[in-house]
Amino acid sequence: MEKDKIDDIWTNQKVGTPFPTNVVKAPGETNKYVALWYRHGKPIMGRAWNDSGVMQCTFVLEDKVFTGSDVGGVIQLLLLEPPNKKKSFHYDWVSFKKAKSLTSEGKYEMVRCDYNSPVYWAEHGFLGCINTQLQIAHFVDNDSKILTTNKTEDLQVLCKISGSRESADKAAALNKMTNVNDWEDFNWGSYWPINKNVMSIPKQLGVPDQYVALWYRHGKPIMGRAWPKNGKIDASFVDANREFTGPTVGSLQLLIALPPTTVGYDYVWMNYTLAMDYRDKDFVPVHLSYVVPALVPVGTKLLLGQVNMKTECATVAIDGKVTKLEGGPVKSISVLCRREMAETMLI
Structure with a gap:
C-alpha cells in the first residue's frame, strides 16, 4: 500500500x-x-x-x-x-x-x-x-x-x-451473495439522486413517486417515504403519532436496489400475513427492530409508511394527518421483502 x-x-x-x-x-x-x-x-x-x-x-x-x-x-x-x-x-x-x-x-x-x-x-x-x-x-x-x-x-x-x-x-459475488441491504445517506433538500436506483413502490399502486426511506429518532429506526420535490429530496415519517417532514428531517437514508444478478436477491412487495411466515422460506421482510416498509391505505390511496411486526401497528401520514391501523386491518396490507435468487439465475 x-x-x-x-x-x-x-x-x-x-x-x-x-x-x-x-x-x-x-x-x-x-x-x-x-x-x-x-x-x-x-x-x-x-x-x-x-x-x-x-x-x-x-x-x-x-x-x-x-x-x-x-x-x-x-x-x-x-x-x-x-x-x-x-x-x-x-x-x-x-x-x-x-x-x-x-x-x-x-x-x-x-x-x-x-x-x-x-x-x-x-x-x-x-x-x-x-x-x-x-x-x-x-x-x-x-x-x-x-x-x-x-x-x-x-x-x-x-x-x-x-x-x-x-x-x-x-469477486465476492462469485463466492457469496451479500446479505446486507444498501441504505445510503442523503440530506433533506439536497438534489434527488437521479443516478441511483432508489427502491420505490410498484408504479401501478397508490401515489407515484414514493420511495423507501429510513430515519432515526432518539436511536429508533423509522421507515417512511421520500419523493423528489422540484428536483430535491422531501420525506415524511411518523413517530409518536406525529408526522415529521420538511427541514426537521435533516438527514435520512434511501434504500438502493442493486442489480439482482450482482447481489443475489431482489425486492418484492408481499401480503403482510404471508411475509410474516418467512421461516425456512427464500424471502425475509426488510426490517430494522421489527419495523418494515408498508403500503398503508388512506382513503382510496396507498401511501408508503411502516408497520411494526411486533405490535402489528401500521402508520403513515400526509399533510400532517396521521393514519394508524392496528390488528386485523394490518394483515391485508403489503410490506417490502427481500427474496433470495436461485443460484442457477446467477450464472
Whole structure:
C-alpha cells in the first residue's frame, strides 16, 4: 500500500449539526459511523450516529465516556470518496488477526491515527476503538457503559485494501451473495439522486413517486417515504403519532436496489400475513427492530409508511394527518421483502 498510498478523507463535523453523506459505516449497520476525536492532542476513535437528522457521538478515553456536550466543538468523520471517482484502494472490515498478518505483508493497511483504529465487535454490534499496540479494545454500549476486551483476534478492524471496490464486489459475488441491504445517506433538500436506483413502490399502486426511506429518532429506526420535490429530496415519517417532514428531517437514508444478478436477491412487495411466515422460506421482510416498509391505505390511496411486526401497528401520514391501523386491518396490507435468487439465475 505504501507505493500507492492515499490519505483518508476526514471531514470536520460539529455535534448536533446535520449528518453528512457518504460516511463509512460499521459492517452491516445502518446507523453506526466511524468517528475520530482529538482530546488534548490525543486521537481516539469512536462511534457517531444520526439522531433525528443530526450528528451525535461517543468515545472512550481514560476509562470515561465522552458523548454529546461532553465532546463539544468538532469531531471528524471518515468519508468515502464519490463513487464516480476512480480509486486505487477501497475500505473493508477484516478480522484483527488477518489484518495484522496482511499488513505486515504490505497487502492491507489499517485505518488508524497513532495506534488507534476503528473496531467492530460483531457479537454485540458495538463500534469502538482498538489500540493496536496494546491490543485492547474499548466500546460504549447502549446504556453508556464501557466494555473492554483484550480478546481482539476476531474483532473486525477497518482496512484500506489495494484495488477498487467494484472489483472486490464482483469477486465476492462469485463466492457469496451479500446479505446486507444498501441504505445510503442523503440530506433533506439536497438534489434527488437521479443516478441511483432508489427502491420505490410498484408504479401501478397508490401515489407515484414514493420511495423507501429510513430515519432515526432518539436511536429508533423509522421507515417512511421520500419523493423528489422540484428536483430535491422531501420525506415524511411518523413517530409518536406525529408526522415529521420538511427541514426537521435533516438527514435520512434511501434504500438502493442493486442489480439482482450482482447481489443475489431482489425486492418484492408481499401480503403482510404471508411475509410474516418467512421461516425456512427464500424471502425475509426488510426490517430494522421489527419495523418494515408498508403500503398503508388512506382513503382510496396507498401511501408508503411502516408497520411494526411486533405490535402489528401500521402508520403513515400526509399533510400532517396521521393514519394508524392496528390488528386485523394490518394483515391485508403489503410490506417490502427481500427474496433470495436461485443460484442457477446467477450464472
